[in-house]
Amino acid sequence: MPELPEVETVRRGLEPVLAGQRLARVEARRPDLRWPLPDGFVQRLTGARILGLGRRGKYILAHLDRGDTLIIHLGMTGRFEIEGAAPRAPGAFVMAVPANPKHAHIVFETEAGVRITFFDPRRFGSMDLAETAALDESPRLAGLGPEPLGPDFNAAHLKKAFAGRRQSAKTLLLDQRIVAGLGNIYVCEILHRARVSPLTEAGAIGARRLGAIALATRQVLEEAIDAGGSTLRDYASAEGELGYFQHSFEAYGREHEGCRTPGCQGVIHRIVQGGRSTFYCPVCQR
DNA sequence: CGATACACCTGTGTGC
DNA sequence: TGCACACAGGTGTATC
Numbered sequence: 001m002p003e004l005p006e007v008e009t010v011r012r013g014l015e016p017v018l019a020g021q022r023l024a025r026v027e028a029r030r031p032d033l034r035w036p037l038p039d040g041f042v043q044r045l046t047g048a049r050i051l052g053l054g055r056r057g058k059y060i061l062a063h064l065d066r067g068d069t070l071i072i073h074l075g076m077t078g079r080f081e082i083e084g085a086a087p088r089a090p091g092a093f094v095m096a097v098p099a100n101p102k103h104a105h106i107v108f109e110t111e112a113g114v115r116i117t118f119f120d121p122r123r124f125g126s127m128d129l130a131e132t133a134a135l136d137e138s139p140r141l142a143g144l145g146p147e148p149l150g151p152d153f154n155a156a157h158l159k160k161a162f163a164g165r166r167q168s169a170k171t172l173l174l175d176q177r178i179v180a181g182l183g184n185i186y187v188c189e190i191l192h193r194a195r196v197s198p199l200t201e202a203g204a205i206g207a208r209r210l211g212a213i214a215l216a217t218r219q220v221l222e223e224a225i226d227a228g229g230s231t232l233r234d235y236a237s238a239e240g241e242l243g244y245f246q247h248s249f250e251a252y253g254r255e256h257e258g259c260r261t262p263g264c265q266g267v268i269h270r271i272v273q274g275g276r277s278t279f280y281c282p283v284c285q286r
Numbered sequence: 287c288g289a290t291a292c293a294c295c296t297g298t299g300t301g302c
Numbered sequence: 303t304g305c306a307c308a309c310a311g312g313t314g315t316a317t318c
Contacts, residue, residue: 002311002312003311003312006311034294034312034313034314035314058312073312073313074311074312075295075311075312075313076295076296076310076311076312077295077296077297077310077311100297103296120295121295121296121297122294122295122296122297122310122312123294123295123296124294124295124296124312124313125312164287165287165288166287166288166289167288167289171289174312176312176313183311183312184310184311184312185311186311252311274289274290275290275291275292276310276311277309277310
């Protein structure tokens with residue numbers, strides 16, 4: 001589920017309750033997430049102070065004072081619940097859907113008495129530890145493409161990354177080695193905004209349309225992050241969950257509905273690419 | 287490399 | 303109501 005905007009929203013929600021805090025207690029109730037927890041996971045975290053929270057692609061990074069960084073991936077269904085934060089503290093949320101306690105896999109408790117629980121029914125999420133000094137070389141992060149909202153992501157990068165590639169634009173934008181953080185929903189949205197067909201052979205896309213894709217990527221992600229940010233404000237409360245927020249899409253999930261591109265009379269179609277649903281308008285996306 | 291299939295795991299919605 | 307099935311926002315591996 002969570003793509004870059006959701007991950008960034010979760011990061012921002014966790015930051016006020018975790019940054020600067022010491023972890024008084026860490027409990028690994030289930031070690032078998034996407035990958036097994038690293039050796040000494042609980043020991044390496046217990047007593048450590050979290051210096052701050054970062055993000056790389058869809059990974060949340062918690063930098064610790066002992067030289068480790070905790071690397072968190074939410075998978076498809078990962079979410080955090082915060083309990084015991086000060087009322088109305090930013091980052092504390094109303095529970096939208098009660099989390100099933102049997103999926104509470106990892107529990108952190110800060111010195112301040114706040115409990116942060118990681119729930120993940122499908123267990124596609126993961127937690128790992130790496131040395132902060134060599135973070136970029138860690139197995140999880142090595143090979144990730146540039147941040148889509150960073151300075152290295154632009155038409156020139158796409159031109160280089162797409163050159164000679166015969167796979168579809170949809171497939172390559174989903175490839176985290178080309179750009180880090182996009183998932184199925186936002187790739188659909190980006191290509192719709194850029195008016196580029198998801199079926200287009202990537203290597204055949206000209207500079208002008210690569211520019212449109214790069215621009216649409218920034219716009220769509222920033223708007224979604226803003227929407228997540230407003231969710232953070234709207235749902236500030238004493239207890240809550242982090243992981244999902246409501247957002248409206250132009251293409252994703254709108255099969256058979258009218259295209260909303262101004263002046264376009266098309267209808268959104270659903271096709272399958274690489275085993276995953278693609279939503280697009282065959283009229284305005286060429 | 288490219289394209290595809292499949293694997294991991296659980297929940298939810300739909301149609302019969 | 304029960305049951306089978308399709309499908310879900312991710313990503314790593316194997317195979318040809």
